[in-house]
Amino acid sequence: MVSTAAFAEIAALAGEPARAAMLQALMEGRALTAGELARAAGVTPQTASGHLARMAGAGLVAVEKQGRHRYHRLASPAVAQMVEGIMQIAATRPAPVRRLVVGPRDEALRRARTCYDHLAGRLGVALADALVAAGHAEIEPEAASLTASGVDLLASLGIDLPSPAAGRRARMLCRPCLDWSERRPHLGGAVGAALCSHCLAQGWIRRIEGSRAVAVTRRGEEALRRHFGIVLT
Amino acid sequence: MVSTAAFAEIAALAGEPARAAMLQALMEGRALTAGELARAAGVTPQTASGHLARMAGAGLVAVEKQGRHRYHRLASPAVAQMVEGIMQIAATRPAPVRRLVVGPRDEALRRARTCYDHLAGRLGVALADALVAAGHAEIEPEAASLTASGVDLLASLGIDLPSPAAGRRARMLCRPCLDWSERRPHLGGAVGAALCSHCLAQGWIRRIEGSRAVAVTRRGEEALRRHFGIVLT
DNA sequence: CTTATGTTTCGGAGAAGACCGTAACACCGG
DNA sequence: CCGGTGTTACGGTCTTCTCCGAAACATAAG
DSSP states (O other): OOOOOHHHHHHHTTSSSSHHHHHHHHTSOOOOHHHHHHHHHHHHHHHHHHHHHHHHHSSEEEEEEEEEEEEEEEEEEEEHHHHHHHHHHHHHSSOOOOOOOOOOOHHHHHEEEEEEEEEEEEHHHHHHHHHHHSSSEEOOOOOOOOOHHHHHHHHHTTTOOGGGGGGOSSEEEOOOETTTTOOSSEEOHHHHHHHHHHHTTTTEEEEEETBBBBOOOHHHHHHHHHOOOOOOO | OHHHHHHHHHHHHTTTTHHHHHHHTTTSSSEEEHHHHHHTTOOHHHHHHHHHHHHHHHHHHEEEEEETTEEEEEEEEEHHHHHHHHHHHHHSOOOOOOOOOOOHHHHHHHHHHTTEEEEEEEHHHHHHHHHTTTTTTOOOOOOOOHHHHHHHHHHHOOOOOOGGGOOOOOSSEEEHHHHHHHHSSEEHHHHHHHHHHHHHHSSSSSEOOOOSSEEEEEHHHHHHHHHHOOOOO
């Protein structure tokens, strides 16, 4: 058995508000400094440092020294998936008191955001829906797959997909990810990551500072409409 | 954002040793009484009762009254997936002190066990490998799929698969699940569950009391060899 | 009705852990 | 070599939460 103690320790690490906030902040996929994470969690740098040391020791975050900064990121996609899993449950909880005022920050997040390394929110779901509608993908809650035409389309856009099994297969299995705000699956995993980084590289979207939200640029709107037929509301 | 508070609350619930033990016990997929869970966690019934009430309130476990017993089970497959995700990380942690003596109980678990609703351990992985080798399935870390021949095979064995999209598609996407003891993917999700329950129903395997381990019966050995070409070491 | 079993509620004791202030330590740029 | 900034270590306070004993409640059986 995965020792209950080890299980509890990992979960307990994620179960403290300050550390939880840091993990969520790291879900934007970038590496952040201890100071940034301290601000994100609303604690002093000393406190954050202690938390980060513990999480690093447990293999939740990886640290990279660079000059006088120490960049922290999630240790692996597996950790991101664990965080996703917890968020999934947390999101299905009945809201204790329905927040009447949903800030603009929330609205931006629901519209488009990153989920570790891929796109989520209405944008992520719209992208997934568009691919399915055009026969480029099959997406179910448990698994997903790019069809041959989907692989071709992405290749024609210059998105280089990882090539498992020498990439000789026309179809390509990929990971679905249940969107917590839309409650519908979107594309995650390596394919989702490739799509997301391509959108960023092409300037179709850009990150909004200090948040996991992303903004769709004017050029992005046009590109998404032309290539995928998406018009984001 | 999924409020950090909600996220932390869920993780904290899973992060207390007694509750963690209960969640792990519930991963065998059956509904257990409060008393059984108390024993599994090594606490008194009063303590367990309190924990279970909190977890039920948070939507982690579902309760069903039956006479003077109250049966508790994981509230949803999503919760099982969250637990799996945490176990994944806990399993990759460097073992603090390598346990030299691995009990027979551990050996049984590594050989064959249930993972919420499907098979895991060497049996689960061998089953997955056999299906892949025979061209009945494609399994990758991120996603998996039964091929047309796989769907036919299972149908011919009398395993009724869930039929998404009216089941008119020959192929069937399904969920891979990384085995924590074997570190390789096996079949989970609805297809894995169908396979597992069929094995149980046919008497090919039987549960070992008080554990997530299962034993392969003599009849099961033969059936697994005949239908899938599996010889479990 | 009475007894036995399973479960929940209540209250207090005890332990664990988060937090910050202060101070020391590393590294960059000049 | 020397400020300035980002980060880590230490010590003490404080809150939080787990845990069990005792007792009440619910249900089934005799």
